[in-house]
Amino acid sequence: MSSSNSASGDIDIDKEKLPTHVAIIMDGNGRWAQKHLFKRVRGHEKGAETVRTIIRTSRSIGIPILTLYAFSTENWQRPKHEVMALMSLLKKFLISECQEMVDNNIRLNVIGQVEKLPKDVQETISETKAATAGNNNLLLNLALSYGSRAEIVESVQRIAAKVKNGDIDVEAITPDLISDHLYTGGMADPDLLIRTSGEMRISNFLLWQIAYSEIYVTETLWPDFSKEEYLEILKSYRNRERRFGKVPLQGK
Secondary structure (H helix, E strand, O other): OOOOOOOHHHOOOOHHHOOOEEEEEOOOHHHHHHHOOOOHHHHHHHHHHHHHHHHHHHHHHOOOEEEEEEEEHHHHHOOHHHHHHHHHHHHHHHHHHHHHHHHOOEEEEEEOOHHHOOHHHHHHHHHHHHHHOOOOOEEEEEEEEEOHHHHHHHHHHHHHHHHHOOOOOHHHOOHHHHHHOOOOOOOOOOOEEEEOOOOOOOOOOOOOOOOOOEEEEOOOOHHHOOHHHHHHHHHHHHOOOOOOOOOHHHOO
């Protein structure tokens, strides 16, 4: 994530039209590995290189929030050796990128059921979050052991407990209150959701938060997803008219 890797010269940037929050479903590592006759873990390693590229690009052009779907609650059902390899790769990635995140003013945040991750990975996450806590250029959310339905259930449980304890009234439950109790509480909802590999599904990702997100699906497998394609998608986003349920004559 070196500051010399600037993407700003590659696109005519109108910062007012760039999304505040980009969320990405990174899909296709396994298929990429199969396509190239590699073991699946090699696909995940190549995918980690793409993660670096997209983080660098987002930082250099001024995207405030980037959320990457790295490991879902359903992914625990994968073969044990693959899960172990993914956890090892995650730990190595955080260790190798920590100083770069510090140098480039990137703050790490993790959303999901972190307590289910291996203890050594939890420790590395805590260390990286602490090291980057004062940064404010780019907020990098890694969705780990994440599932949106579980997130919503936890949010409802916390709100119900407050109602039971008399801390809030039932009438005080609003969409804003629910949003505040999600893992992403206090953050802007994603303006743009990108999914790689051509699959036409949401896969239990940010179901509440993407209610009005623009969605872009690309056939490109995640390890092949490039800075250039990312910038083209952002350019396409800038040309979309976001109505939020209104018609054009109702105003902006």
